[in-house]
Amino acid sequence: MKAMIISEYGENAKFESKKVEKPILKNGQVLVKISASSVNTVDTMIKNMGNDLPFSPKSPAVLGMDFAGTIEQVGNDVTEFSIGDEVFGCAGGLGDLQGTLADYITADVKLIAKKPSNLTMKESASLPLVGITAYEGLTRANVQKGQKVLVHGGTGGVGHVAIQFAKYFGADVFTTISSEKQSEIVKSYGAKSINYKSESVEEYVNKHTDGKGFDVVYDSIGGENLLKSFEATALNGQVATTVSLSEIDLSTMHFKGLSLHVVFMLIPMIHNFQREKHGEILKKIAKIAESGALKPLLDEENFSLENVGKAYARLESGNAIGKVVVEN
Template sequence: MKAMMINAYGDSDVFEAHEIAQPTLKPGYVLVKVAATSVNTVDTMIRSMGNELPLSPELPAVLGMDFAGTVESVGEGVTTFKAGDEVYGCAGGLADLQGSLAEYMLADARLIAHKPKSLSMREAAALPLVGITAYEGLTRAGVSKDQKVLVHGGAGGVGHVAVQLAKHMGADVYTTIGREEHVALVEQLGATSINYRQETVADYVSQYTEGAGFDVVFDSVGGANMLSSFEAAALNGQVATTVSMLEIDLTQAHFKGLSIHVVFMLIPMLHDFKREEHGRILTELTNIADAGHLTAILDKPEFGLDEIGQAHDRLASGQATGKVVVSV
């Protein structure tokens, strides 16, 4: 089969096309013919940082975590899928798991679900990592009906899904954006837009919560932006973050009594820990999508497998809207 591999860590030009053997089927796994995959920030981090990250695979490696495709065959013990089923998931591209930048991949049946019928292969391939991340963060924060929820980065990969899921959960949703062309997009998804370049945190907390703060802040930007999340949160509020690899002053969080939820959705893949939870969440996302409450926003440039380096560059440019998707 054809695969895009890396033989060294580095810039986006390290990908090389190779012919390699199809994965050998084993118990509990399914062999998937990959139709599409998507690029996540963690993919670019593995490619560029390599051994600095504890989750990077040994070289040579096939990267790519998300996928949508068709089941080719099922291993012993697999009863929930059969050949011909259309599936999606996040099941490779790190540690000892071959990724999705190939014509076929082996996927643990616990990590996948039946693809939403309402979404194309490309749309479905965009959802697994960001969908699981958004769902986990919002549910851990206990989002419920009529709460005021702030999503930082609502036009991004994780953010645009978090906006839709929070809306589906009955919340009153607001989201920060940095580009005027994203106003219509996030409002179409169900959120009130806040241009963080034009409004201070104090301004929008006053305008939208009468100074009380948001019940839940979902921070898909993270890093230093967590201080803005602490400022925007209500007393005893909830903050979920997807990027918390930094030293930060927690004084404000302390005096507000905030609960902080760090979401790192790769734990089941890395440690073989409760992998069935990912399958369960993906099944729930399928139901939400097919009920008309969740879609994937795809960045406009379309890439093929041979253009994976360009796809990585597109995501790294900061100009992408939604998810960068690659057809296989």
């Protein structure tokens, strides 16, 4: 089969098209012909940092985690999937798990689900990592109907999905943006936009919550922005974050009695720990999409497997709006 291979890691790493052996099916797996895969920030981190990250595959490596495709073979002990099923998941590109930038992948059935019937392969491939991340953060923060939820970065990969899930759960959703184009996008998802460049945290907390703060804040920005999240959260409120790799002052969090939920959705893949939870969440994501309550936001640029290097560069440029997806 064809695969895009990285021989050496680094910011200038190049993807090369090579013929490699098709992966051998094991028990508990299905062989999937990949139609599309998406690029996530963690993928670019692996490409650039390589062995500095404990979960990077050994080079030469096939990267990529998210995919959508069609099952061509099933393992002897697999009963819940059949040949011809269209599926999606986040199942490769870490440790000894072959990535998705290839014609085929053998996927652990615990990490996949049947793709949403009303979404294309490209749309479905954009969802697994960000969808699981958004869902886990919101459910751990116990989002309830009628609560006020603030999502930072509403047109980002995780952010645009978190908005839609929070709306689906019945919350009143607000999100930070930085342009009129982004404002129009988040309004289409039913969120009220806050331009963080022109409004301070204090100003938008006073404006939208009468100074009380938001019940739940979802922060996929991290770093210093976590301090803004603590400032924006109500007393005894909930903060979910995907980026806590920083040293920051927790004083505000302490005096407001906040709960912090750190979401690192790669744990089941890296440690083979409760992988079935990912499959269960993906089933719920498919149901939400099929109800019409979830529409993926795809970047306007199109990429093929052969020019995946440009797809990675697009995401790293910071100019992408929504998910960058590669089509086979």
